[in-house]
Amino acid sequence: MFCSSMIDIANEFGVPCYMIYTSNATFLGITLHVQEMYDDKKYDVSDLDESVNELEFPCLTRPYPVKCLPHILSSKDWLPFFAAQGRSFRKMKGILVNTVAELEPHALKMFNNVDLPQAYPVGPVLHLDNGDDDDEKRLEVLRWLDDQPPKSVLFLCFGSMGGFTEEQTREVAVALNRSGHRFLWSLRRASPNIMMERPGDYKNLEEVLPDGFLERTLDRGKVIGWAPQVAVLEKPAIGGFVTHCGWNSMLESLWFGVPMVTWPLYAEQKVNAFEMVEELGLAVEIRKCISGDLLLIGEMEIVTAEDIERAIRCVMEQDSDVRSRVKEMAEKCHVALMDGGSSKTALQKFIQDVIENVA
Template sequence: MVTSKPHAILLASPGMGHIIPMVELGKRLLTHHAFHVTIFVVTTDSATTNSQILEQTSNLSSLNIVNVPPIDLSDKLPPNPPLAARIGLTIVESIPFLRSSITSIKDLSPPSALIVDMFGLPAIPMASELGMLTYVYFATSAWFSAVTVYFSAVDEKIMETHAESREPLLIPGCEPVRFEDTLEPFLSPGGELYEGYLQAAKDIVAADGILMNTWQDLEPSATKALRDNGILGRFTKGETYEIGPLVRTIEAKPEGGEKDAILRWLDRQPPESVIYVSFGSGGTMSENQMREIALGLELSQQRFVWVVRPPCEGDASGTFFNVSSGIDGTLSYLPEGFLGRTEGVGIVVPMWASQAQILEHPATGMFVTHCGWNSVLESVVNGVPMVAWPLYAEQKMNAFMLSEELGVAVRVKEEAGGVVGREQIAELMRRVMVDEEGVGMRSKVKELKLSGEKALCMFGSSHHSLCEIREACEVHLQSSDTKLSPACYSRVNTTVFSNVVSY
């Protein structure tokens, strides 16, 4: 029997920064907007942490999660390929499985729409030929979305001027992008990364709609510019929708269930007294930088929870694909005596911790973050100010927004040699945790927390956006012909998409 509910197919690209937003969007569509949802999860390994995240959704019986079989790329890529190349080719090679799976469920529940992130763009031609609406989900800021939309139509001479003169890149209706915060593809107009990102941008604006994990009160200028047909809206085929903040939800423990050791320790600390330090599921530091962070924490004389990963020289995204890689149970790379000197004051956690639970805890007073958008939103929705320490991709733009526009963070300054010293680290921590400056940041971020709650509630702006998407899917479901078209995945240009950078 064919269901009358709209059926959304979500394609989650490799990496927890891509999987988590898709899972949370799926939950929202299912529980608040009466969608039938199937999530295809593309992975490059069988990391246990990936499984833990997905298992948290198992109590939602109508949320179908399909793990795409891992793809062997060993004979298709050179040694140590760029991050974007590995993700892009993994998606392309997964399309035959995706097509076959969608075909098998069409009689029971014809899919109304395919929702992909920036790396899922190779699946859009297939979805269009299968009679589905296509949406691109930016699990990042409206500002970054605006840059991408503008880039799809900008004159290359403007980009050359930006790269050569190091002048800010002017984005209509939005904050300019300073050269020091610019995106890597923009540094080499006409180069491989540039051309790959340009093609991706053109494919994004040709979709039936663009979803963004943000809300109007957080980014009023960028969201307005994207919706305004006289500014950036004229570059997009479909509408843009602010649907955030969508962040990881915490599964309730059974009454009497045992708490995690970290949470038990946090229970014993005063309110807003603990610094949480984590650089995302993929972020890594050099051994020298790890040493300075440790000594900076000690010098700050503040309580802390620090999630550490083994040092990785020269690659800030060293554990992007497998958050468990390199774990050996030892912390020998930390300064001698550090663990003993900070016993009782802080906790060092190897590899992974439940970030959502830590940030929600009343004892957490600050977050030292790499400024990945998922982490930014999790901090904001819990009213926690930040030290912004961007590592790669669009994170420098996020850090600028947090520190300069919103006033909810202080930003790390680069130092000679590329290693941020312990003195600066300690100073920034104390500015947020002890000084009057931190009081103002805490007040501002709690205001944003309330505005985010309002956006998602009934009649809120983000709730309304998702209602608009449901309405479009219902209309499409009633009018579309569900007959399948011939296979099209072989036409996807793997070279174009393999050079789209990671965001």
């Protein structure tokens, strides 16, 4: 999706050009709509003043809060790049999207427009290999999960670039302590320059966690560094997932039927969170419209222990509507990849369209 400039070379040689879009149909639709506003209507979303509270996007059923726009949409530095991406996307013969027709039916309707490329929902495209079974630290974590009751453990994991400051770490710890729930927390130290260095592990957890936290939660929780996310999510003990809202992580959570708490940190993740919470009802928000961008700005607004605890209690409810909807969507995601399923059918249509365009 970031190599769309290659389309000019493909066109030069008369080769039909298709794109694999690894995020969702909703953000793809927003990309194209913002590019249209930027180019055709001279409408710069980064110039919006406080009198405009919401924006309407054809790929969403609900108005989108302006203050929740990702930094890549609201920054004058990034918007031209973003618009250029949209222009390139429009030149494609078609776009394979890592989504499921049953998950984003409204967003996908936008691509019935003859002026837009054909969208092929072929997901969920996931890498479910559990990795090295000989890693002792990994095995220790998985064995611990095997000893926990079903749907009793909250998993907190924030992707390869998600790290927390000491202040934010303490707020999470206070919330976990108050909630009383079992937990597995993948805690990474925030990088001072995430473009140059990925987050790493804290060398001494006792220096950043509240006094006595590890002792008080010893019988119901684990704080670790890197986590084997897929292997953890598939364990029956996992009852909820606090996620940075990377699209792949969200699809993994849906695949295993685990309801989510949304904590977007960078890139398009605020849109992903809005879709899962407001559009689809498949997640619980930790708080509406967290300001900042860990990747492009380098910092995030601190989320309080009170907000975190509320979200934890909500997502861990065993008979909640969110949990029921997630279970139903998990079944649809599995069926989509079977013979006759929506994603399998979309992939077959893509292959046929390529053959016809080449012939």
